[in-house]
Amino acid sequence: MPSTETCVVVGATGALGSVITERLARTGYRVVAVARSADELEKLATSSDRIVPCVADIGSDDAVDTIRSSLDGPVRLALFAAGLPVRGSADSIEPSALALAANIKVAGTVRLLHAVRDHVRDGSSFVAIAGSLGAEPGPLDAGPGTANAALFNLMRQISKLYGPKGVVTHTIAPGPIDTPRLRSLVETQAAESRRSVDDVWADYRAKTSLGRLPTLDEIAWLVETLLAPEAAVLHSATLAADGGVRHSLL
Numbered sequence: 462m463p464s465t466e467t468c469v470v471v472g473a474t475g476a477l478g479s480v481i482t483e484r485l486a487r488t489g490y491r492v493v494a495v496a497r498s499a500d501e502l503e504k505l506a507t508s509s510d511r512i513v514p515c516v517a518d519i520g521s522d523d524a525v526d527t528i529r530s531s532l533d534g535p536v537r538l539a540l541f542a543a544g545l546p547v548r549g550s551a552d553s554i555e556p557s558a559l560a561l562a563a564n565i566k567v568a569g570t571v572r573l574l575h576a577v578r579d580h581v582r583d584g585s586s587f588v589a590i591a592g593s594l595g596a597e598p599g600p601l602d603a604g605p606g607t608a609n610a611a612l613f614n615l616m617r618q619i620s621k622l623y624g625p626k627g628v629v630t631h632t633i634a635p636g637p638i639d640t641p642r643l644r645s646l647v648e649t650q651a652a653e654s655r656r657s658v659d660d661v662w663a664d665y666r667a668k669t670s671l672g673r674l675p676t677l678d679e680i681a682w683l684v685e686t687l688l689a690p691e692a693a694v695l696h697s698a699t700l701a702a703d704g705g706v707r708h709s710l711l
Contacts, residue, residue: 464490466537468490468537469495470493471543473494480677480678480681483505490511490538493531497518528576529577532577532580536577541569541573541588543566558604567611567612570589583627585627585629587623588630591613616697621697630696633684635680644662647662
C-alpha cells in the first residue's frame with residue numbers, strides 16, 4: 462500500500478542514488494529525487510509515478526528552498542547520497558578543491574537538513590552516505606578522506622541535536638562499491654599500469670575480508686532496512702557497509 466510519507470534522496474541520479482530511489486518508490490514511498498540534471502531526473506522518474514523530480518544543486522544554498530518547496534507532508538527519510546568529483550593527494554590536489562569537497566559533502570548535508578527540518582518528526586530518519594576513506598584514507602585521498610571525516614563529525618552533531626526529537630540518524634560508510642564507474646576506473650588503471658583488469662580488480666577484492674565488493678542493491682537494501690523502527694537502536698552509529706575494508710572504529 463502506498464505510503465503518505467515522503468523520502469528525500471540527494472544525489473538521486475547517481476549509480477547508488479538511483480538504485481535507492483527506485484527501491485524506495487517500489488516500497489510505496491513518495492520519493493523527492495534531488496539532482497542537478499533535469500534530463501537525468503526525468504529518465505529516473507519514468508520508472509515510477511511515485512518519484513518526484515527536484516532539480517537542485519546541493520552545492521548552493523538555493524537548494525534549501527527548492528527542496529523544501531517539494532515537500533507537503535511528513536518526511537520519513539532524508540538521505541544524502543551525493544558523490545564527490547574531487548581526487549588527488551595532498552601534493553597534487555588544488556587546495557581550493559578541498560573547499561569544494563567540503564561544500565558538497567558537509568555543507569550539502571546541512572542544506573538537506575535545513576530543507577527537511579520542519580517536516581521530520583518522531584520516527585523520521587536522517588542518513589548520510591560517507592565513505593571508509595574518512596576513517597582510513599590512502600595517500601591519494603585528500604578530498605574524499607578529509608570531507609568524509611568532517612561528515613562523520615557533522616552527523617554526530619546532528620544526532621545530538623535531533624535525537625531528543627525522535628529523529629534517528631545513521632551514517633553509512635561503504636568502501637568501493639561494484640559499480641560501472643569503478644569497473645571503468647579499473648580498466649583505466651590496468652591500462653596505465655600495464656596490468657590485467659583481473660589483477661587490478663583482485664587488488665580491490667583483497668582489501669575486503671569478505672572477498673568481494675558490496676553491490677549497489679546491497680547498500681540500497683541497507684538504507685531501506687534502516688527505516689524499520691528497530692533500527693533506532695543504531696542511532697548515531699556509523700555502519701561500515703564495505704565488505705570488511707575498514708579496520709578501525711570511529
